[in-house]
Amino acid sequence: MNVNQATFLKATSKLFGVDFVPKIPESSKNEAGEPSLDSVEQSHALHCKHCTTQHGYTNIVFGCGNPHADIMFIGEAPGEEEDKQGEPFVGAAGQKLNEIISAMKLTRDDVYIANIIKVRPENNRTPREDEIALCAPYLVKQIECIQPKVIVALGSPASKFLLQTSVGITRLRGNWGWFDSIPVMPTYHPAYLLRNYTTETRKEVWSDIQQVLKKVQALGKTSQV
Numbered sequence: 001m002n003v004n005q006a007t008f009l010k011a012t013s014k015l016f017g018v019d020f021v022p023k024i025p026e027s028s029k030n031e032a033g034e035p036s037l038d039s040v041e042q043s044h045a046l047h048c049k050h051c052t053t054q055h056g057y058t059n060i061v062f063g064c065g066n067p068h069a070d071i072m073f074i075g076e077a078p079g080e081e082e083d084k085q086g087e088p089f090v091g092a093a094g095q096k097l098n099e100i101i102s103a104m105k106l107t108r109d110d111v112y113i114a115n116i117i118k119v120r121p122e123n124n125r126t127p128r129e130d131e132i133a134l135c136a137p138y139l140v141k142q143i144e145c146i147q148p149k150v151i152v153a154l155g156s157p158a159s160k161f162l163l164q165t166s167v168g169i170t171r172l173r174g175n176w177g178w179f180d181s182i183p184v185m186p187t188y189h190p191a192y193l194l195r196n197y198t199t200e201t202r203k204e205v206w207s208d209i210q211q212v213l214k215k216v217q218a219l220g221k222t223s224q225v
């Protein structure tokens, strides 16, 4: 964890009255003292103060895709289908995300997909800030492991968390922000796009995605499997 992330976690902890940082066993860190994605997943399953205290879900949906991806998509929380299958974005919103990924001439195996909350909230409600404060430190660790070139924040909760802002997605989308030193492009959530399937919203999302592709190209790294 670098200084910015440590400060960020401390600030988040203070903000929501939470006093912890994720526990990653020393034995599962690499030579540089950084945790592996597997160890973050195990640590989350054992210690997440949000997910380990919830009921009524089937699977923890940690994330999927290329652990060396240039592009990381971050959504809100698993829905019914994701809970059943244990994989993010496999329901209707997932089909739309798949279309976006194919339009980028990529596959789900080229990118990494995760959520800010890793178990399904009851009745598919939007995660609360206190829940995000408890679970998202593991997402921060995930980001640290993957080190994507660019993050695409899908919808309001992911954008607000990553950019530490209360500004709504309509104003945020299309404008670069930063998470630590990683550029973040906020855009509409695919579920919002499905509910508001207009020429305007489609154009906006595609324009955001084109900015992402240009940024990755400018940063000049190719994904390795």
Ligand code: URA
Pocket (backbone or CB within 6 Å): 075, 076, 077, 078, 079, 082, 087, 088, 089, 090, 091, 093, 094, 115, 191
């Ligand atoms: N919506 C999300 O935000 N994430 C999922 O994994 C599925 C639907």
